[in-house]
Amino acid sequence: MKFITVDTYDKLSRQAANIISAQVILKPDSVLGLATGSSPLGTYKQLIEWYEKGDIDFSQVTSVNLDEYVGLDGTNDQSYRYFMDNNFFNHINIKKENTFVPDGCAKDLTAEGDGYDMHIKSLGGIDLQLLGIGLDGHIGFNEPDSVFVKSTHVVDLHESTIKANSRFFANENEVPKQAITMGMASIMQAKKILLIANGAAKKGILEKAFFGPITPMVPASILQLHPDVTVIYSEN
Ligand code: F6R
Numbered sequence: 001m002k003f004i005t006v007d008t009y010d011k012l013s014r015q016a017a018n019i020i021s022a023q024v025i026l027k028p029d030s031v032l033g034l035a036t037g038s039s040p041l042g043t044y045k046q047l048i049e050w051y052e053k054g055d056i057d058f059s060q061v062t063s064v065n066l067d068e069y070v071g072l073d074g075t076n077d078q079s080y081r082y083f084m085d086n087n088f089f090n091h092i093n094i095k096k097e098n099t100f101v102p103d104g105c106a107k108d109l110t111a112e113g114d115g116y117d118m119h120i121k122s123l124g125g126i127d128l129q130l131l132g133i134g135l136d137g138h139i140g141f142n143e144p145d146s147v148f149v150k151s152t153h154v155v156d157l158h159e160s161t162i163k164a165n166s167r168f169f170a171n172e173n174e175v176p177k178q179a180i181t182m183g184m185a186s187i188m189q190a191k192k193i194l195l196i197a198n199g200a201a202k203k204g205i206l207e208k209a210f211f212g213p214i215t216p217m218v219p220a221s222i223l224q225l226h227p228d229v230t231v232i233y234s235e236n
Helices: 007-028 041-052 079-086 109-122 159-168 184-188 200-213 219-225
Strands: 002-006 031-034 062-065 067-069 130-131 153-156 178-181 192-198 229-234
Touching: 002 007, 002 178, 007 031, 007 130, 007 192, 007 219, 007 229, 062 079, 062 109, 067 079, 067 184, 109 153, 109 178, 109 184, 184 219, 192 200, 192 219, 200 219
Parallel strands: 002 229, 031 062, 031 130, 130 192, 192 229
Antiparallel strands: 067 178, 153 178
């Protein structure tokens, strides 16, 4: 594991964008696993800037996102599909049909999860997975649990996650209580993992996840078993 500490969010974002852009330059048809939330916003902004300068070409890239709220479709401005379109995909030359986000409105969410995993497999797996980390150690929406769940599945969001994510909604009651998330198998089978975290509040959970025991009660701790993980942390 490589643990990189920088002093500003801007540097974190540029380093993360550098790693992603190197991936796309070296393998133009990369499968990128992508995340939402506030952590990757600066990374996406930087990648858009480099795309506009002509430095990166996403035309052959495929993306698979980690998760989606149950019950929100892509027209809902709180959905993760909407987030990805507006903060990244609409500003680069990735083909929309090559961008995948789990469908939180699927009638059969179990079938949706199984289909999502099969699809990732059919793409040859994920080349580079970008992750954030929740205050309770979740990655994707794999919340603390008694087991690591392998497949893409529906989860009940924990109180702390609902609270943390309520900052994007009018109030806490509007935050969906469930999400569909990529499971640990697809994440752990990614060839490379890049986890980004900023803010002093994340320091404690990063220590637990990367230097504490490996336990499903700290879902990100499973990453200690992955052979190619880079963590970039900025305290600000
Ligand atoms: C989002 C996701 C989540 C976030 C995590 C941190 O797709 O998978 O695991 O990465 O909740 O969110 P932020 O970056 O908003 O602190």
